[in-house]
Amino acid sequence: MPDDTNEAAGEPDSVVDAVFDAVAATAPAIRDALPGRRVESDDENPSGETVLAGDMYADELLGEALTAVDGVGAYVSEERPDATDAGEGYSVAVDPLDGSSNLRSNNAMGTVVGVYEGSLPATGHDLVAAGYTLLGPITTMVVADESGVREEVVTRAASGDVTRTVVDDDLTLPDEPTVYGFGGRVPDWTDAFREYAREVEDELKLRYGGSMVGDVNQVVTYGGVFAYPALTDAPDGKLRLSFEANPIAYVIERMGGASSDGTGSILDVDPDGLHDRVPLYVGNETLIDRLETALDE
Structure with a gap:
């Protein structure tokens, strides 16, 4: 398992941060690829659902990016029957393109991420962090860990560099539901x-x-x-x-x-x-x- 000494001392977990760096870095590429991947693929996911080409492409990008993170031991995807072994460390579970049925109608979709300590299947109490990206009019990312929940805006510069900008570092649910x-x-x-x-x-x-x-x-x-x-x-x-x-x-x-x-x-x-x-x-x-x-x- 990753060394959690820094996290115990109140410092950020560097592996978790690297995981969400990788997720953010893939978001613009996933968005850019969607126009040409709105059609059904020839594949079904492990739940027996026909998947779109966009699902498969997002899974490929995220799989490559997350298994390359030092401290990630397994990549586990809704689109794959089994975990992909990456060594020792956290298990990262991903829904690569949540809401992909919205591709044809051009509505919102995104990526869901859970970072688990230990192998899967496991309960949610084994999560050390979780979050999601939202491909809306802008690309945002919500990240939750032991320090709280924050919202970030993900942008890509002309150089290709991807930046995460925190816009709210203490997200709480509004008291008055709407x-x-x-x-x-x-x-x-x-x-x-x-x-x-x-x-x-x-x-x-x-x-x-x-x-x-x-x-x-x-x-x-x-x-x-x-x-x-x-x-x-x-x-x-x-x-x-x-x-x-x-x-x-x-x-x-x-x-x-x-x-x-x-x-x-x-x-x-x-x-x-x-x-x-x-x-x-x-x-x-x-x-x-x-x-x-x-x-x-």
Whole structure:
């Protein structure tokens, strides 16, 4: 494992910083490549989903960049059945192009990253850092670690150099929630979740764009709740625990919010396999408490 002496002394973890340097460095290249990679590839991911050429390209770029980081021991991707061995160190789990279904409609997408101490599968309590990049009108990156949560803007100069500029070094979830976004088809929601949704839609504004990073970033910015719930035909939901749910739950909890799989914190979920799915609910604590109560009735 990486030496955590500096981190224990209150100094930044250099390996974690190098991981997010690598993620930031790939973001402009991923964005530039998207116009020509909006078509389906001939491949399926380990979850049986047909992937786009953009998914594969993002995975290739991130795999090369992250396995080159000294202190990264494994690269684990939603697009690969098994971990890629890189030596000794942290396991970095990645959803290379979250929301890639938005490519055709030209809406938001991004990359989700979780840095785990130890091999995967593991619980979210093994995360030492997590975050995501968002390819919106500008490229931003949210990074959470033991020191807190920060938002950065990622830019590339004419020289090709990529810069991370911190715009908020102490992100916390707004106290007054404003927005909600729920995935899945309404007819496929459970009765209990449907009742909860009806209450929430009377209180908050709908913000849902079909990309988890974009929808979660609305909650990060304005407060509220995001969910991809358990469905009647998919009780485990859609999102992958290691690559999507754990990292996002870690970010939201570090911001003072809460996460849940319907009964308790996402970070407590003990996975059986690398590509396990889980229902995901994140947001302001009061909204998540109400959700768990509604699902328990």
